[in-house]
Amino acid sequence: MTTPEQSRVTLSRILSAADANLLGNIHGGNIMKLVDEAAGVVANRFAQGPAVTAQMDEMTFLAPVRVGDVLHVSAQINWAGRSSMEIGVRAECDRWDAVTERVHVSSAYLVFVAIGPDGETREVPALEIVTDEERRRHREAQIRREHRLARRDAIASSRTTD
Ligand SMILES: CC(C)(COP(=O)(O)OP(=O)(O)OC[C@H]1O[C@@H](n2cnc3c(N)ncnc32)[C@H](O)[C@@H]1OP(=O)(O)O)[C@@H](O)C(=O)NCCC(=O)NCCS
Structure with a gap:
C-alpha cells in the first residue's frame, strides 16, 4: 500500500520568454500543463500503470509568475476509489531576482482514472491514510x-428532460 506522503512529487522548472503571454508574464496554460504533468506522475506511479486526466477542478491564479522565476509544482494523492484518484497540486515560485518567501501561485485538484491494456478502467491499489492531515484531505x-x-448526474438528467 502507498501513503499520500510516499506518492508526493515536486517538479521544478525555470520559465522562459517562450512561456510568456502578451503582458510578459507566464501564460496560465503553461502552468496548467505543469500541474497536469505533476499530477500525472503521481497518478501513474500510484496506479502502477497508465492513468488519464478525467477532470481538473476550478483553478485560480493567485499571483503572476515572471520570466526567469523558478516554478515548483508539488502533487500528492488525496483519495483513491475503485479506478479513480484525486490528486492535489500546489504551485509556488521563487522570484529569479530576490531571496523572498516562496510565492503561492495556484492550487488545483485533479481526477485521474486508471486505464488497463484493453482501454477499460481498472482497479487501483488501496490508499493508506496515516496522518491527521492526510485524513483531513481524504x-x-x-x-x-x-x-x-x-x-x-444533474446535468445529464437535465438533458434527458429537454
Ligand atoms: C475518464 C474516463 C476513462 C471515465 O470514463 P467513464 O466511462 O466515465 O468511466 P466510469 O463511469 O467507469 O468511471 C470511472 C471512474 O471515474 C470516476 N469519474 C468519472 N467521471 C468523473 C468526474 N467527472 N469526476 C469525478 N470522478 C469521475 C467514476 O466515479 C469512477 O470512479 P471509481 O472507479 O473510483 O468509482 C473517460 O471519460 C475518458 O477516457 N476520458 C478521456 C480522458 C483523457 O483522454 N484524458 C487526457 C486528456 S485528452
Whole structure:
C-alpha cells in the first residue's frame, strides 16, 4: 500500500520568454500543463500503470509568475476509489531576482482514472491514510467527489428532460 506522503512529487522548472503571454508574464496554460504533468506522475506511479486526466477542478491564479522565476509544482494523492484518484497540486515560485518567501501561485485538484491494456478502467491499489492531515484531505476529497458526481448526474438528467 502507498501513503499520500510516499506518492508526493515536486517538479521544478525555470520559465522562459517562450512561456510568456502578451503582458510578459507566464501564460496560465503553461502552468496548467505543469500541474497536469505533476499530477500525472503521481497518478501513474500510484496506479502502477497508465492513468488519464478525467477532470481538473476550478483553478485560480493567485499571483503572476515572471520570466526567469523558478516554478515548483508539488502533487500528492488525496483519495483513491475503485479506478479513480484525486490528486492535489500546489504551485509556488521563487522570484529569479530576490531571496523572498516562496510565492503561492495556484492550487488545483485533479481526477485521474486508471486505464488497463484493453482501454477499460481498472482497479487501483488501496490508499493508506496515516496522518491527521492526510485524513483531513481524504475527507475533503470525498466531499468534492460527491459534488462532482452530483453535478455530472444533474446535468445529464437535465438533458434527458429537454
Ligand atoms: C475518464 C474516463 C476513462 C471515465 O470514463 P467513464 O466511462 O466515465 O468511466 P466510469 O463511469 O467507469 O468511471 C470511472 C471512474 O471515474 C470516476 N469519474 C468519472 N467521471 C468523473 C468526474 N467527472 N469526476 C469525478 N470522478 C469521475 C467514476 O466515479 C469512477 O470512479 P471509481 O472507479 O473510483 O468509482 C473517460 O471519460 C475518458 O477516457 N476520458 C478521456 C480522458 C483523457 O483522454 N484524458 C487526457 C486528456 S485528452
